[in-house]
Amino acid sequence: MPYQRAKFYQVGSFAVGNRLLAPSERTVQSSLARTNSLTSGHRACQGCGEALAARYVLDAAMAATGGKVVVVNATGCLEVFSTPFPETSWRLAWLHSLFGNAPAVASGVAAALKAKGRADVRVVAQGGDGGTVDIGFGTLSGLFERNDDVLYVCYDNQAYMNTGVQRSGSTPPAARTATTEALGPEPGNVFGQGKDLPAIAMAHGIPYVATASVADLHDLEYKVERAMAFRGARYLHVLVPCPLGWKSATAETVRLARLAVESGLFPLLEAEAGEVVAVTPLRHRVGVEEYLRPQGRFAHLFRGAGRPDIVARIQQVADRNIARYGLVQEAGE
Amino acid sequence: MTMETPFAITLPVGSSLANRTGSWRVERPVYVDLLPPCNDACPAGENVQGWLYAAEEGDYEAAWRALVADNPMPAVMGRACFRPCETACNRAKLDQAVGINAVERFIGDFAIEKGLGFDRPATATGKHVLVVGAGPAGLSAAYHLRRLGHAVTIYEAAELPGGMMRYGIPAYRLPRDILDAEVGRVVDLGIDLQLGHPVEDLAATLEEAKAAGRPFDAVFLGVGAQTAKRAYIPAGDSARVLDALSLLRSVTEGERPLLGRRVAVYGGGDTAMDAARTAKRLGATEAVIVYRRNRERMPAHPEELEDALGEGVKVKWLSTITHVAEGTLLLEKMELDETGFPRPTGETEELDADAVVLALGQESDLSLVANLPEVKVDNGWLSVGPDQMTGRAGIFAGGDVVGQDMTVTTAIGHGKRVARAIDAYLAGSRYERPARHALAGFDRLNTWYYSDAPRTVRPRLDAARRVSTFDEVVQGLDADTALFEARRCLSCGNCFECDNCFGVCPDNAVVKLEQAVRGEGDVFASGGAGRHYAFDYDYCKGCGLCAQECPCGAIVMEPERA
Numbered sequence: 060m061p062y063q064r065a066k067f068y069q070v071g072s073f074a075v076g077n078r079l080l081a082p083s084e085r086t087v088q089s090s091l092a093r094t095n096s097l098t099s100g101h102r103a104c105q106g107c108g109e110a111l112a113a114r115y116v117l118d119a120a121m122a123a124t125g126g127k128v129v130v131v132n133a134t135g136c137l138e139v140f141s142t143p144f145p146e147t148s149w150r151l152a153w154l155h156s157l158f159g160n161a162p163a164v165a166s167g168v169a170a171a172l173k174a175k176g177r178a179d180v181r182v183v184a185q186g187g188d189g190g191t192v193d194i195g196f197g198t199l200s201g202l203f204e205r206n207d208d209v210l211y212v213c214y215d216n217q218a219y220m221n222t223g224v225q226r227s228g229s230t231p232p233a234a235r236t237a238t239t240e241a242l243g244p245e246p247g248n249v250f251g252q253g254k255d256l257p258a259i260a261m262a263h264g265i266p267y268v269a270t271a272s273v274a275d276l277h278d279l280e281y282k283v284e285r286a287m288a289f290r291g292a293r294y295l296h297v298l299v300p301c302p303l304g305w306k307s308a309t310a311e312t313v314r315l316a317r318l319a320v321e322s323g324l325f326p327l328l329e330a331e332a333g334e335v336v337a338v339t340p341l342r343h344r345v346g347v348e349e350y351l352r353p354q355g356r357f358a359h360l361f362r363g364a365g366r367p368d369i370v371a372r373i374q375q376v377a378d379r380n381i382a383r384y385g386l387v388q389e390a391g392e
Numbered sequence: 393m394t395m396e397t398p399f400a401i402t403l404p405v406g407s408s409l410a411n412r413t414g415s416w417r418v419e420r421p422v423y424v425d426l427l428p429p430c431n432d433a434c435p436a437g438e439n440v441q442g443w444l445y446a447a448e449e450g451d452y453e454a455a456w457r458a459l460v461a462d463n464p465m466p467a468v469m470g471r472a473c474f475r476p477c478e479t480a481c482n483r484a485k486l487d488q489a490v491g492i493n494a495v496e497r498f499i500g501d502f503a504i505e506k507g508l509g510f511d512r513p514a515t516a517t518g519k520h521v522l523v524v525g526a527g528p529a530g531l532s533a534a535y536h537l538r539r540l541g542h543a544v545t546i547y548e549a550a551e552l553p554g555g556m557m558r559y560g561i562p563a564y565r566l567p568r569d570i571l572d573a574e575v576g577r578v579v580d581l582g583i584d585l586q587l588g589h590p591v592e593d594l595a596a597t598l599e600e601a602k603a604a605g606r607p608f609d610a611v612f613l614g615v616g617a618q619t620a621k622r623a624y625i626p627a628g629d630s631a632r633v634l635d636a637l638s639l640l641r642s643v644t645e646g647e648r649p650l651l652g653r654r655v656a657v658y659g660g661g662d663t664a665m666d667a668a669r670t671a672k673r674l675g676a677t678e679a680v681i682v683y684r685r686n687r688e689r690m691p692a693h694p695e696e697l698e699d700a701l702g703e704g705v706k707v708k709w710l711s712t713i714t715h716v717a718e719g720t721l722l723l724e725k726m727e728l729d730e731t732g733f734p735r736p737t738g739e740t741e742e743l744d745a746d747a748v749v750l751a752l753g754q755e756s757d758l759s760l761v762a763n764l765p766e767v768k769v770d771n772g773w774l775s776v777g778p779d780q781m782t783g784r785a786g787i788f789a790g791g792d793v794v795g796q797d798m799t800v801t802t803a804i805g806h807g808k809r810v811a812r813a814i815d816a817y818l819a820g821s822r823y824e825r826p827a828r829h830a831l832a833g834f835d836r837l838n839t840w841y842y843s844d845a846p847r848t849v850r851p852r853l854d855a856a857r858r859v860s861t862f863d864e865v866v867q868g869l870d871a872d873t874a875l876f877e878a879r880r881c882l883s884c885g886n887c888f889e890c891d892n893c894f895g896v897c898p899d900n901a902v903v904k905l906e907q908a909v910r911g912e913g914d915v916f917a918s919g920g921a922g923r924h925y926a927f928d929y930d931y932c933k934g935c936g937l938c939a940q941e942c943p944c945g946a947i948v949m950e951p952e953r954a
Binding site: 073074075076077078079085086088089091095097098099100101102103105106107108110111114141142144145146147148149150276302308309310311312313314317343 | 403404405406407408409410411412413416448449840841842843879888889890891892894895896897898899900901904928930931933934935936937939940941943949
């Protein structure tokens with residue numbers, strides 16, 4: 060990791076804040092001065108990971124830019140639950156157009172700001188995994204290719220949750236969704252399909268690509284701040300557990316994100332100009348079963364005799380990530 | 393609905409505040425203060441987590457003041473306590489227990505070095521309490537009584553105060569300058585300490601005080617257990633047999649009793665360990681503890697045994713002494729029956745020894761209450777109620793004389809409880825111990841958040857050096873390591889302001905206190921440390937993330953009332 064974790068405080072390294080830390084070592088979220096970009100009264104479900112991540116990311120972006128951010132939002136849960144007419148939960152400049160065109164609209168906003176000589180105002184585009192890896196994929200690839208000055212953030216909850224939990228290109232293998240029922244010899248989503256969008260973004264050679272989770276706030280805020288230090292196209296992919304679609308307890312959202320990381324299924328990494336430059340090593344490695352078991356979308360893997368063969372295949376995915384990115388490191392943190 | 397918004401702005405900023413999502417809730421989060429295991433285990437009733445909280449900030453004076461609210465002698469505690477707090481510490485299940493005792497000693501030494509004094513009592517109640525015995529129980533009771541505003545007179549039989557802290561604990565464990573400093577600070581609260589003043593007949597003493605025009609309104613008996621128990625062992629004329637208490641006492645008084653080269657110590661308690669280690673320091677080349685049961689059944693604290701073994705003390709397990717002659721002992725091998733009771737086997741062996749030190753336990757001399765028939769004695773100990781009062785109204789007892797768990801820390805705890813009981817008694821009521829909070833067990837913690845950090849191991853003088861002197865064996869922490877150690881505290885069951893709840897709420901429904909009430913524009917004023925948080929139930933949806941992600945278990949979810 061290119062940044063130093065605070066050491067030897069009860070929880071300074073991993074919790075949101077700590078009264079013993081110097082203000083500069085605390086997270087944006089620990090501050091009373093945080094923007095609260097997404098404020099109370101929104102209609103996200105209880106324990107929504109996406110609502111949490113959106114506030115984390117945008118508050119960090121606001122802190123990094125002195126509050127000069129314009130946000131473009133794709134259609135999806137985040138848009139629907141935050142702006143039921145005539146209310147909005149946003150406390151920053153925010154606009155929404157269509158499901159598939161958020162990257163294109165963001166490019167347009169960036170171009171307009173450039174034309175007006177307002178290089179100080181930064182553009183953040185955001186969407187769910189549906190709007191990003193499937194429906195908005197073409198315009199996103201265009202944004203990357205043109206290297207427009209936009210940070211695009213994907214909040215990945217691994218299916219179309221808002222419309223009733225249909226499979227997306229980000230749904231993991233074996234997960235039950237409304238369109239990949241847990242039936243037959245290969246229940247749930249198939250293996251070997253779907254898109255690894257951080258890798259695709261890296262393949263565009265854009266200045267900065269990173270992955271983050273709602274379970275590691277220090278890491279997430281560092282990556283947003285780092286992203287805002289670059290000009291050009293940047294991509295941040297944040298894992299956001301969804302109690303509704305994952306059929307998990309509302310209180311488990313952060314814990315599941317943590318287990319996704321610690322199992323190796325969701326590697327935390329940073330890449331610059333197409334090359335991985337840093338990974339966040341696993342702190343307490345766990346097997347994938349610990350991550351899968353609490354989720355109802357994987358319940359068919361554990362019912363009755365269970366499907367240890369499928370769990371083993373998912374473990375292979377995790378092990379491949381760990382080997383590929385070197386997530387288990389020998390000494391220390 | 394009319395909207396007054398600028399050009400191209402379609403919705404008023406943050407207008408979703410009109411939607412009170414708190415109505416979705418079926419469970420509500422509530423902040424709680426639970427009882428940390430260290431506090432629960434402390435015989436002196438210290439708020440360990442509380443004073444560590446201050447120490448974590450490097451504010452050692454605040455930590456000391458929080459500590460002495462319960463225990464006036466932290467520097468003594470930091471050397472003489474058997475630290476049940478550390479045995480209970482939840483951190484032991486994570487890596488190693490917090491070195492609570494080492495931090496306590498550091499704080500105690502800090503206060504001595506800085507010359508910190510106790511707050512003087514604000515009021516005088518006009519009541520006068522007699523404390524018999526200036527040991528840990530008596531000094532603790534006197535301290536707390538004085539702070540409650542009562543006048544206190546202590547009658548102490550010995551020429552110096554401290555009781556077993558002075559005459560039973562060797563100087564290599566508790567240096568006398570430390571003891572003198574902490575005892576002196578208690579006495580300086582305005583306590584009338586009368587040394588060389590034994591109380592032989594309490595009834596007569598009370599009558600004399602009344603006749604002299606300065607009667608006592610209540611009495612605390614903290615006379616300890618000063619008499620060594622004897623066992624009948626057939627012995628030859630020239631055999632050298634003495635008891636451990638006399639040995640420790642004479643060393644304290646500056647004598648160096650002649651024990652010879654080979655010393656046997658008979659007994660398996662902490663006093664036996666102290667006696668054996670003291671014998672080594674007095675020049676014995678061999679110090680052998682003879683104990684009738686095995687290691688698992690030994691009453692000495694394991695650490696004491698380890699320290700003794702580390703200094704070369706040997707132990708003869710499952711052995712009793714059946715005869716003592718000049719230069720040699722006859723031992724009989726024992727075996728344990730199914731209840732753990734030792735049975736003789738008839739098999740004997742000889743052990744060379746120039747002297748035998750008996751460490752077979754202690755008992756109290758209770759002749760001072762012989763003329764007070766209401767004061768009951770049970771099995772050699774004074775019998776007291778839950779408020780430490782004897783059968784005679786106004787006469788209380790605590791410490792070793794009541795015969796429970798005879799340690800310095802327990803005695804200090806009794807002193808505090810007695811002071812509160814006497815205070816209640818003097819006000820015409822009866823003391824009842826307050827209800828305890830629910831325990832903050834390890835399963836209530838979310839340990840992910842705690843950084844991994846090893847315990848600072850106290851440097852120790854090497855065994856060779858420590859055996860030959862009475863210098864202090866266990867060295868203390870310095871300011872850096874003390875801070876490090878204090879910050880390893882998990883703060884079990886008590887909020888320590890990590891901001892996790894404030895951060896992880898997807899609905900911004902946790903407010904830092906002293907923050908302005910949420911209103912138009914959602915403006916927050918500054919909040920401060922030490923003020924904790926509150927839930928905004930207008931918006932809390934009851935997801936439970938705050939409770940789940942609270943590191944120390946200080947939030948619980950309760951069913952919402954219908």
